[in-house]
Amino acid sequence: AQSVAQPEDQVNVAEGNPLTVKCTYSVSGNPYLFWYVQYPNRGLQFLLKYITGDNLVKGSYGFEAEFNKSQTSFHLKKPSALVSDSALYFCAVSQWDSNYQLIWGAGTKLIIKP
Amino acid sequence: EAQVTQNPRYLITVTGKKLTVTCSQNMNHEYMSWYRQDPGLGLRQIYYSMNVEVTDKGDVPEGYKVSRKEKRNFPLILESPSPNQTSLYFCASTDLGGRATEAFFGQGTRLTVV
Numbered sequence: 001a002q003s004v005a006q007p008e009d010q011v012n013v014a015e016g017n018p019l020t021v022k023c024t025y026s027v028s029g030n031p032y033l034f035w036y037v038q039y040p041n042r043g044l045q046f047l048l049k050y051i052t053g054d055n056l057v058k059g060s061y062g063f064e065a066e067f068n069k070s071q072t073s074f075h076l077k078k079p080s081a082l083v084s085d086s087a088l089y090f091c092a093v094s095q096w097d098s099n100y101q102l103i104w105g106a107g108t109k110l111i112i113k114p
Numbered sequence: 115e116a117q118v119t120q121n122p123r124y125l126i127t128v129t130g131k132k133l134t135v136t137c138s139q140n141m142n143h144e145y146m147s148w149y150r151q152d153p154g155l156g157l158r159q160i161y162y163s164m165n166v167e168v169t170d171k172g173d174v175p176e177g178y179k180v181s182r183k184e185k186r187n188f189p190l191i192l193e194s195p196s197p198n199q200t201s202l203y204f205c206a207s208t209d210l211g212g213r214a215t216e217a218f219f220g221q222g223t224r225l226t227v228v
Contacts, residue, residue: 041222043204044157044217045219046216046218049214099170100145102147106155106156
C-alpha cells in the first residue's frame with residue numbers, strides 16, 4: 001500500500017537558521033510528490049511538487065525540496081527561516097490506480113522562534 | 115481568480131439535524147474531494163468524485179453523503195450529524211489532465227456538533 005510518513009510532529013527552528021521538514025514515502029512506480037502549507041485558519045496552499053528531472057525542486061516563499069529516490073525521501077528545506085514560516089506542513093504523493101488519490105502525511109508543525 | 119469556495123466557514127449544530135456544506139470551483143476541474151482534518155490524524159479523505167455523476171468512498175465515508183450533479187459543485191451532506199463528526203472540513207479540486215497537477219483547497223469549514 002502506498003503511504004507517506006512525516007516522522008516529526010513538530011520542528012522548532014530559530015529565525016535565520018536553515019530548516020528541514022522530513023517526508024518519506026512508499027509507492028509503486030514513479031512518485032509524484034507534493035508539499036502543502038497550512039497557515040492558521042486557512043486552507044492548504046500548494047508549495048511545490050516533484051514530477052521528474054532535477055532532484056532539487058524550488059517552490060513558493062523560498063522553499064525547496066530534495067527528492068532522493070534511494071532513500072525514498074522528499075524533505076522540505078529553506079536556507080533561512082522566517083517567523084512567518086510558522087505553519088503546518090503536509091507532504092503528499094499522488095496515486096493512480098483505478099482512480100486518482102492523494103495520499104497524505106500526518107503533517108508537521110513548524111515553529112520558527114525569533 | 116481561480117478558487118474553491120466552501121460555505122459556511124463555521125457551523126455549530128445539534129445532533130441529528132441534517133446539514134449541507136457547499137463546495138464550488140471555477141476551474142473546470144474534473145476531480146473533487148472532501149477531507150476532514152483532526153489533530154494528530156492529518157487529512158483523511160471522505161468522498162471523492164472523478165467527474166459528474168461519478169462519486170466514490172474515501173477512507174472515512176461513514177455518516178456522509180455527496181453528490182456531483184454539476185462539474186463545479188460538490189456538496190457534502192450530513193444526514194444525521196453526531197458529535198464525532200466535529201472537525202475541520204476541506205473541499206479540494208484537481209485538474210486530472212496532467213496527472214501531476216496540484217490540488218486547490220477551499221478555506222475550510224469548522225463544524226461543531228453538540
